[in-house]
Amino acid sequence: MTTKQEPQSCKKNSESAGKGVSIDFTEVKAHCQHCDLNPVCHPPGLNTDEMDSLDQWFPTRRRLKRGESLYEIGEAFNAIYAVRSGFFKTVLPSPQQRDQVTGFQMTGEILGMDGIGSGFHACQAVALEVSEVCLMPYGNVEELASNLPNLHAHLNKLMSQRIVHDQSAFKILANLRSESRLAAFLLDLGKRFSTLGYSPNTFVLRMTREEIGSYLGLSLETVSRIFSRFQEDGLVDVQTRHLQITNPEALSEIAAGKNSH
Amino acid sequence: MTTKQEPQSCKKNSESAGKGVSIDFTEVKAHCQHCDLNPVCHPPGLNTDEMDSLDQWFPTRRRLKRGESLYEIGEAFNAIYAVRSGFFKTVLPSPQQRDQVTGFQMTGEILGMDGIGSGFHACQAVALEVSEVCLMPYGNVEELASNLPNLHAHLNKLMSQRIVHDQSAFKILANLRSESRLAAFLLDLGKRFSTLGYSPNTFVLRMTREEIGSYLGLSLETVSRIFSRFQEDGLVDVQTRHLQITNPEALSEIAAGKNSH
DNA sequence: CGGCCCGTTGATTCGTCTCAAAGAGTGTGG
DNA sequence: CCACACTCTTTGAGACGAATCAACGGGCCG
Numbered sequence: 213m214t215t216k217q218e219p220q221s222c223k224k225n226s227e228s229a230g231k232g233v234s235i236d237f238t239e240v241k242a243h244c245q246h247c248d249l250n251p252v253c254h255p256p257g258l259n260t261d262e263m264d265s266l267d268q269w270f271p272t273r274r275r276l277k278r279g280e281s282l283y284e285i286g287e288a289f290n291a292i293y294a295v296r297s298g299f300f301k302t303v304l305p306s307p308q309q310r311d312q313v314t315g316f317q318m319t320g321e322i323l324g325m326d327g328i329g330s331g332f333h334a335c336q337a338v339a340l341e342v343s344e345v346c347l348m349p350y351g352n353v354e355e356l357a358s359n360l361p362n363l364h365a366h367l368n369k370l371m372s373q374r375i376v377h378d379q380s381a382f383k384i385l386a387n388l389r390s391e392s393r394l395a396a397f398l399l400d401l402g403k404r405f406s407t408l409g410y411s412p413n414t415f416v417l418r419m420t421r422e423e424i425g426s427y428l429g430l431s432l433e434t435v436s437r438i439f440s441r442f443q444e445d446g447l448v449d450v451q452t453r454h455l456q457i458t459n460p461e462a463l464s465e466i467a468a469g470k471n472s473h
Numbered sequence: 474m475t476t477k478q479e480p481q482s483c484k485k486n487s488e489s490a491g492k493g494v495s496i497d498f499t500e501v502k503a504h505c506q507h508c509d510l511n512p513v514c515h516p517p518g519l520n521t522d523e524m525d526s527l528d529q530w531f532p533t534r535r536r537l538k539r540g541e542s543l544y545e546i547g548e549a550f551n552a553i554y555a556v557r558s559g560f561f562k563t564v565l566p567s568p569q570q571r572d573q574v575t576g577f578q579m580t581g582e583i584l585g586m587d588g589i590g591s592g593f594h595a596c597q598a599v600a601l602e603v604s605e606v607c608l609m610p611y612g613n614v615e616e617l618a619s620n621l622p623n624l625h626a627h628l629n630k631l632m633s634q635r636i637v638h639d640q641s642a643f644k645i646l647a648n649l650r651s652e653s654r655l656a657a658f659l660l661d662l663g664k665r666f667s668t669l670g671y672s673p674n675t676f677v678l679r680m681t682r683e684e685i686g687s688y689l690g691l692s693l694e695t696v697s698r699i700f701s702r703f704q705e706d707g708l709v710d711v712q713t714r715h716l717q718i719t720n721p722e723a724l725s726e727i728a729a730g731k732n733s734h
Numbered sequence: 735c736g737g738c739c740c741g742t743t744g745a746t747t748c749g750t751c752t753c754a755a756a757g758a759g760t761g762t763g764g
Numbered sequence: 765c766c767a768c769a770c771t772c773t774t775t776g777a778g779a780c781g782a783a784t785c786a787a788c789g790g791g792c793c794g
Binding site for chain 1: 563565567569570571573575586587588589590591595596615618619622625626628629630631632633634635636637639640641642643644646647648687688689690729730731
């Protein structure tokens with residue numbers, strides 16, 4: 213797995229944004245044609261000139277520490293983000309009940325599309341580890357997309373895929389019991405790691421049991437118990453955050469809801 | 474509530490499509506500028522000429538009987554649809570478990586966006602009553618959108634809003650107990666009816682208890698029981714499919730998860 | 735009129751949450 | 765570098781909610 217680092221130009225603007233909360237974020241210039249990570253930056257069928265024009269419009273990166281918010285709920289929507297490295301969760305904060313984790317985003321995935329409809333972000337995005345995103349001002353994206361039909365079509369595809377993914381997450385919540393939910397969750401994570409070139413069966417969980425539980429509609433204790441049960445049954449090997457899926461086939465069966473007993 | 478009917482042009486093609494399943498669908502010519510129902514057909518800031526061009530690209534309607542499928546899962550994606558009248562459900566068929574209802578779509582709402590990403594429909598759309606849709610060939614939509622930036626922006630907004638709506642549905646499933654789920658569902662339906670000019674508190678449920686249960690991740694018996702409980706508590710008045718919300722405030726409290734006991 | 739699907743209600747079982755306590759891991763400051 | 769604090773995780777016992785199994789009633793259509 214080679215994570216390309218582009219050469220020069222690491223101008224750091226370490227100034228806190230003066231917004232009350234002191235966020236010391238870091239922005240660096242990005243070069244999309246040297247970065248093959250993020251699907252949004254690579255609509256199929258673009259020539260070199262068109263790739264150059266992407267650079268012209270999506271120039272900045274931002275670095276976040278663990279626990280920092282990329283954007284808050286209700287915040288004005290200005291940009292969409294491509295995760296260049298690291299790991300995020302999206303959260304629906306809730307004063308009444310516990311916060312609802314609505315998704316996890318890893319390298320190569322997109323954040324912020326929730327804001328397009330209303331002009332305000334409908335959730336909060338929090339970094340679960342040191343992370344870096346490419347910031348793409350949405351006005352620029354739209355303008356650029358009207359010149360590059362491929363980019364436009366590509367954006368629509370990404371949003372559609374998101375809708376399809378949400379539908380299957382919906383099905384998991386509505387249909388499956390706790391064991392199947394967790395199994396499906398682990399397999400989904402593994403699949404996403406594998407598209408990055410990592411092993412689908414060995415990875416580190418960047419989120420807590422509580423966050424997994426929130427996402428799956430389970431209590432953190434239930435999540436912990438099921439990890440233990442999977443371990444006993446020889447399906448996985450869990451050392452707190454370090455996970456190895458030792459029997460993917462059996463896990464798939466459970467995820468499909470075929471567990472008889 | 475005035476549902477505009479445009480004058481002439483009701484050419485019926487009642488031919489079965491010859492696909493094994495005998496679907497006798499009906500297509501009529503549509504005139505978007507005379508139809509103010511569907512948001513996708515009315516991007517803000519279009520002049521009369523541009524509205525005319527919409528007519529040029531989205532000319533056909535299709536009529537469906539109760540139980541008919543607008544599209545099947547796995548079917549090649551060709552068009553998106555705007556519901557002109559009637560009521561639909563989207564379903565994820567499942568051989569192992571019961572089918573999963575992933576949403577209900579009523580007049581003025583969009584169907585088919587799930588197919589944009591992969592080129593194939595990711596779910597099945599079934600009419601729950603006699604319904605009519607406007608069929609918009611997606612190739613045409615894209616071509617048209619590249620000429621009409623407003624339409625393009627509008628489509629993105631619709632998809633984003635869908636994502637936001639899905640997120641809150643997700644939260645309902647993950648967080649709330651059965652009573653709250655059903656309360657939230659009824660309020661959501663009412664809200665959508667009210668945007669059509671109908672009362673938010675009196676409407677007819679077009680779906681079965683089983684379908685509500687599938688959508689909310691509950692058994693049909695539980696749905697039925699909660700209706701009865703709501704009735705006892707004076708929150709609603711249910712006569713099988715005919716629903717009246719008699720105490721919307723209390724129902725909102727329950728939907729918010731504040732029910733103490 | 736009979737059949738069938740849909741809806742209601744009851745009794746019981748099972749799964750998951752809640753409450754509780756203790757152990758492991760991580761980071762910080764002395 | 766170790767001790768301490770804090771957060772995260774594990775495991776247990778009990779309570780509660782929803783699913784399941786089952787039977788019956790009602791409405792709609794042929």
